[in-house]
Every structure is written in C-alpha cells, then in structure tokens.
Amino acid sequence: MPAWGARRVAGRHRPCSSGWDWASVRTILRCNCQAAKQQRVAIARALATRPRIIFADEPTGNLDSETSRQVMDLFSQFNREEGITLVLVTHEADIAAYARRCIRFQDGRVIEDVAQAEVAA
Numbered sequence: 001m002p003a004w005g006a007r008r009v010a011g012r013h014r015p016c017s018s019g020w021d022w023a024s025v026r027t028i029l030r031c032n033c034q035a036a037k038q039q040r041v042a043i044a045r046a047l048a049t050r051p052r053i054i055f056a057d058e059p060t061g062n063l064d065s066e067t068s069r070q071v072m073d074l075f076s077q078f079n080r081e082e083g084i085t086l087v088l089v090t091h092e093a094d095i096a097a098y099a100r101r102c103i104r105f106q107d108g109r110v111i112e113d114v115a116q117a118e119v120a121a
C-alpha cells in the first residue's frame with residue numbers, strides 16, 4: 001500500500017467492541033482460487049476503512065456456502081458493532097435472509113418491500 005494510503009487508514013484499523021480483530025478478517029478471507037480470492041480482497045478492502053455504507057453487488061457470488069456464511073456474519077457484525085450500513089444485491093435467498101429489510105424487484109419495479117427478523121450471528 002502506498003504511504004499515503006497507509007497513513008489515511010492507519011487510525012481506522014482497530015478491534016470491534018466484541019474483541020474481533022483484523023486477524024479474523026484475514027482468516028475468513030483466505031482463499032486458494034483466483035476468482036474467490038479477488039472477491040475476498042474486495043470485501044476486505046471495503047471494510048478496511050470502516051465506511052458508513054457499503055454497496056455490495058453479489059458479494060458472495062463466487063464463494064462456497066461456508067465462506068459465504070462467514071462473510072455475511074462478518075458484514076452483520078460490522079453492521080451491529082460499527083453501524084455500517086450494507087446495501088446488498090443477491091439472487092440467493094439464504095444471503096437475502098441476513099437483511100433486516102428486503103426489497104424485491106421484478107422488471108425494474110419494486111414488487112415487495114418487507115422488514116425481516118435479524119439473523120442471529
């Protein structure tokens with residue numbers, strides 16, 4: 001990372017209140033296959049600066065089901081503990097189930113907008 005980038009994010013890399021740390025991110029986001037590796041790197045980079053909002057288009061699309069669950073648990077934890085809002089697009093019902101609010105589109109129109117119970121991490 002260039003020096004200007006390191007300085008910019010240095011103060012933002014800190015554990016969450018529950019004791020979670022960046023070593024956990026590295027463990028969860030580790031991968032052997034190229035497409036999934038790129039996706040995991042993108043997720044880690046999105047979380048690294050603790051943004052207020054993340055827009056994620058199919059963030060688990062190239063991941064196996066266990067890693068997808070871990071990534072969604074991580075997103076849920078950041079939402080609860082850091083207040084990060086996640087706007088997520090997915091075709092997977094199990095991933096959509098993590099959302100507190102689910103808006104479904106068909107042919108460019110909203111066909112459903114429902115609040116859901118939060119998934120326990």
